[in-house]
Amino acid sequence: MIFNFFRTAWRNILKHKTYALINFIGLTCGLTLSLLIFTYTREEMRYDTFHEKLDRMYRIKYTAPNDLLLASSPPPIAPRMKEFFPEVEETARVYGRNISISLPKGNDVIDSFEERNVFFADSSITDIWSLDFIAGDAERALKEPFTVILTDESAKKYFGDSNALGETLIFSGDKLFKVSGVVKKFPTSSHIQFNMLVPYDNMFDLESPEASQRLRNNLDVNFIISHSYTYVLLKEGTDSKTVDARFDDFLKKYALPQLQRGQVFELFPVADIHLQSDMLAEPGTVNSYTTLYIFGGVGLLTLLIACINYINLATAQSFARMKEIGIRKILGSARSQLIVQFLLESFLFCLVAFALSLGGLYSTLPLLNQLTGSELTFAGVLDVQTIVMAISLLLVITVLAGGYPSLFATRFDSVNSLKGGSGLSLGSGNFLRKGLVVFQLIITSALISGSLMILKQLNYLQNRPLGFNKENVLVVQLQSQNLNSIFSGTEGNFVERLESYRKEIGAQSFIKSTALTTSTIGSGIVFRGVVPDGYTQDDNMFVASLGADYDFFDTYNVELLAGRIFSEEVGSDPLEGFVVNEAAVKEYNWGTPEEALGRTINLEGKVGKVIGVVRDFNFAALTTSISALVIDMRVRYGLLSIKMLNENTQDNISVLKSKWNELFPEKTFEFFFLDDQLNNQYQNYQNFGTIITYFTFVAVLISCLGVYGLILFVVQRKVKEIGVRKVLGSTVQGILKLIFMEFTWLILIAFIIAVPFSYYLISQWFENFVYHTSVDVFTYLMSLGIVLTIVGFTIFYNAHKAASANPVNSLRSE
Structure with missing residues (x-):
């Protein structure tokens, strides 16, 4: 059967x-x-x-004194938590940065790389994270100084198929690190990715002796500055709320002089x-x-x-x-x-x-x-x-x-x-079938209008004025060189060679200017502790901080509102000159830009005066609002920005690379275009838009098939009616209009329902952005036109055949 x-x-x-x-x-x-x-x-x-x-794995969530929610937290937290909380089994600090790494070969250095995702970590991290060791001893891998754990991909990158264990890498030009372990790379489904793990204390050894001691002293006791990721492993059977409830007592014991209003620490599940x-x-x-x-x-x-x-x-x-x-x-x-x-x-x-x-x-x-x-x-x-x-x-x-x-x-x-x-009966099930088609059209209309709004927002992000010129800017990565280290002899004549490079390329006809910065403008910035004029040490706050040289403002075309920019004619500018933005003037209640000039700023121990105020520009992604920004000069710069006068042609890049290789034969010429970098920071949103567009295409395709099915049903039910109408003198156009009107009402009903549904979802998505485009009527009218066109063609294709058929055939049984 x-x-x-x-x-x-x-x-x-x-x-x-x-x-x-x-x-x-x-x-x-x-x-x-x-x-x-x-x-x-x-x-x-x-x-x-x-x-x-x-x-049992947690990471400290830090609410800073100015209400910033940060994934990183003050370094002193980790070692003291084990002393105070009996519920804590282990803690570990993790700090990531880019490092210049090269391979030694006799007295020479070969294959220099700017290695990303190098993390300095306490040795206890091996007890918290599940590291899959391919080679080396997990118990000892990070306990010896100047050792490094590589992922299998990094080991292959530097040493090929040979055994990397025991091999040596050079960090920052002169520090030798021995490979103590090789682990499998974390899967892509990990919130953090590393290429190398290095003992946490070795982070200080990469600085000059003076800077190293100053940094160590600061990080060992500073409960304000956000610096490292702090991971916590609780003992089995422990409720994290028990630890959270005692954090106030913990801070009173260890950080009482530094406690600030709004400063909160809590455990956040990994x-x-x-x-x-x-x-x-x-x-x-x-x-x-x-x-x-x-x-x-x-x-x-x-x-x-x-x-x-x-x-x-x-x-x-x-x-x-x-x-x-x-x-x-x-x-x-x-x-x-x-x-x-x-x-x-x-x-x-x-x-x-x-x-x-x-x-x-x-x-x-x-x-x-x-x-x-x-x-x-x-x-x-x-x-x-x-x-x-x-x-x-x-x-x-x-x-x-x-x-x-x-x-x-x-x-x-x-x-x-x-x-x-x-x-x-003639109307049997007709309401349900039409209702189902309306449901289809609601989803289709909402997806089409939503896709159009997403594409409009992505276009807005790529074309919105940022307050600086991002076009034709090529950014060279300087591999984290300390520009002051020439005086200690650790970097040879790097600074002199860099200045020679800037002069040589500056003589090229396609180069307008060059500038040194610490961060990529428009995509990210570092927050540092600051004491502005009118506040005290007890009001310790965070501020967006950017290091830039004399040529930054001209290279990026940042508008000056009051005062002046850094000048080589003023010898004190590198030591005590600060330039701030409009947001800083407003946030610190300094009045007008002119009134802000001469105000004092203490930026983590560097004390100076405001010499200039610039117009606000988007120094971070458009998902965040423009906040207070302090710009000062540094001894360490990680990026060289090159402003070109014409398109970024391959010939221009070849010239820049050739000059670089002449002066820095041991260092790879690594670069990116600023506009590409800024667009890439919205890649997740672009991918989201692409996926929704694909979904919309599939939904439209299926909806067309649904309309096709209903047209077949309607035509089959109306065969005799169409035949009678044609015998009585109706034209093909008249019959098509009759069928079109029946479906046009369905489309309009679906559209009216879809608009508020789509508007709500798009409004929710727009909350991810501080700056976003407007939801306009034109977009919805365009989506209505698309639906009417698609459905109209589907109706015409099927209904025209029935309206053009010989009425004798349809009335034969009568």
């Missing part, structure tokens, strides 16, 4: 190939999208789960960092449950409209099978048997679509990896959890998509079915 049902179901699929193809496309797209979203969502929720002690962190200075990218909810909702709704397609098409097709149903009833088939028959057909459709969706998943996983930075494989995705989810989804869709058509078709009266009628 069951075999006969399957055979009949398969015959019906082959008999109605057009319906079958449409259903397969819709269900396959919906299932593929659902599997992709399930895969992505599960991967996002698995962040950091590779740590064996994840349930498991929640990726999806729930709202802190600045995160070491990696973060996501949010909101994004996952949006993706999950879009996936579910897309699958629903695919099911709606099947319902509409199966219902329309049931009228063509009225005689078959009537004959089966007369020959003794019970209604339950007919329902089983239709459900088996639905199952067969879903089963084939599911098989096709696995192929779709396999082919689209590389795109998902590219957009999300994941490293998912098809074999890794198809685990037991995925298979159980897929089977459950298959059964649910079978019942959901096949349930209503089976109940609808088996209600046909046997006698009327054999005469070509259904025995049902």
Whole structure:
């Protein structure tokens, strides 16, 4: 019996190939999208789960005195927590920076790199993180000074396939570090990525002796400055709230002279960092449950409209099978048997679509990896959890998509079915079918308008005036050189060579100017402790801090409002000159820019006066507002900005690289274009927009199929009506207008419902940005026009054939 049902179901699929193809496309797209979203969502929720002690792992969340929420915290916290809290099993500080690293070869240095994600860490980090050692002893790896743990990728980068254990690397030009361990690189589903781990105390050894001692003394006792990530491992059975409740007592014991209003420390679960962190200075990218909810909702709704397609098409097709149903009833088939028959057909459709969706998943996983930075494989995705989810989804869709058509078709009266009628009222199920199409169009309209707004916002981010000139600026990484170290002989004649390089390239016709900075303008900045004029040491606050040389303001075209910029003619500028922005003048209540001149600033021990005020510019990403900024001159610069007068042609780059190699043969010419760097900081949002655009395309495709199905149903029901109208003199255009109006009302109803729904979601997404575009009427009118055009073509294609048909054929049975 069951075999006969399957055979009949398969015959019906082959008999109605057009319906079958449409259903397969819709269900396959919906299932593929659902599997992709399930895969992505599960991967996002698995962040950091590779740590064996994840349930006991925390990181300090620091609320600074000026209410900044920071992922980093003061260094003295970690060692003192073990003394004070019996609930704490282990603590570790982790501090990351870029380091110039090279390979020794005899008396020569070869293959110099600017190594990113080098983290200085307490040796106890090996007891907190789950490090998978390939070589070396985990117990001793970081306990000896001047040692380094490499990831397997870093080991291969520097030493190829040879054993890296015991080999030597040169840090910052003259410090030798011995490889004490090699570990597997953390998976991409980690909130932090490192290439090297170095003992925490060796961080001070990379500075000059004077700077090293000053930095060590400051970091050992300063409970204000945010510097390192502090990881905490609690003992088993400990509630983190117990520790949080005693932090005030902890601070009173160890940091009473430095306690500030609003200064709060609390434990933040490592498991929640990726999806729930709202802190600045995160070491990696973060996501949010909101994004996952949006993706999950879009996936579910897309699958629903695919099911709606099947319902509409199966219902329309049931009228063509009225005689078959009537004959089966007369020959003794019970209604339950007919329902089983239709459900088996639905199952067969879903089963084939599911098989096709696995192929779709396999082919689209590389795109998902590219957009999300994941490293998912098809074999890794198809685990037991995925298979159980897929089977459950298959059964649910079978019942959901096949349930209503089976109940609808088996209600046909046997006698009327054999005469070509259904025995049902003309309006039977019509409201439900139109309601389902309206639902489809609501989702489609919302996705189209949402996609247009996302694209508009991304375009706004890329083109909004930032207050400085980012065009044609090439930034060279100086590999963290200490420009003052020439006096201690540790860097040879680096400073002299750098000045020679600037002079030589400055003589090129395509170069306007060059400037030295400590941070990349427009994408990130360092916050430092500051005591502005009018405040006391007890009011210790944080301020955005930028190191820049004499040529910075001209190179970046930053507008001066009052006073002057740094000048080589004023010898005191490097030691005590400060330039601030408008936001600093307002925040510190200094009155007008002119009145701010001469005000004193204490920037972590460097005391000087304000010599100039510049107009506010976006020194950080557009997701944050412009805050107070202090610019001063430094002895250490990490970046050389080169302003070109024309396009960044390959010939220009070749000249810059050639000059660099002449003066710095031991150092790699590493550079990036500023405008590319600024655009890349919104890559997550761009990927989000791309994914939503793909979802929208799939939803529009499926919705068109749904409209196609309803048109078929309407045309089949109106064949005789159309024939009568043509006999009575109606034109093809008149009949098309009649059908168009019926669907135009559905589109307008869907659009009216979709607008507030879309507006709410876009408004929520805009909250990620301090600066965003406006939600305008034109965008929604454009989305309405797109929906009307797409649906209009679909209606015209199907309705025109029916309106042009010979009325004699449709009225023959009458």
